[in-house]
Amino acid sequence: MPDTELHCKIDEGQFSLAMFLSRLLTGLTLLYVTAGCLLFYREFLYNLTALRVPFSVPAGFVLVVAELFCALFLILGWYTRVAAAVGFLCSCACAWAFFAGDLNKMFAAFCVLLATPLLTVALLGPGRISLDFKHAQRRYTKRMRG
Structure with a gap:
């Protein structure tokens, strides 16, 4: 069976x-x-x-x-x-605290709805329309100048 090369062409x-x-x-x-x-x-x-979180007021302030x-x-x-990875963890912790540890349907739906875009951004990166891209361009041109 011949090897076929399949490429996914993505418009940047x-x-x-x-x-x-x-x-x-x-x-x-x-x-x-x-x-x-x-x-x-x-x-x-x-x-x-x-929920017996130690230092509950400072912990809540830090989470928010x-x-x-x-x-x-x-x-x-x-x-x-x-930011996406930490945002996912913070949003899960805030939802857990906001719903007082009750794993109801809203909490599960909230985590699933936020998990999809946050983990997608964490895995794929920001794209060209971002400050990360602009910063990488500046570093590259600075390095190429010598």
Whole structure:
């Protein structure tokens, strides 16, 4: 049987646009979740205390701030892979605390809905429409100049 070479031709512009839209919508979703945690901060911190998380108030503050920065980094495309991976972990921890450890259908749906775009961005990278790409271009041209 002869070997066939199959290649997937990807339009770089369309791929970058798709990754930008994925990052944008995922970042906006993370901002929405962070706003929910901030608007209902008493319940959020009470749930952390009820779940016996050590240092519940500082831990809750760190979780929400980390999720906020991950959302902003995703939207801008800065440290995209790290922001996506950390954003996934923070969003799971915030959802666990927000729903007081109750693994109900909303929590499962939330994790599945955010897992898909966050892990896609973490694996594939930001694309051309990002600060990571601009930074890589600057480093490359600086290195080539000598």
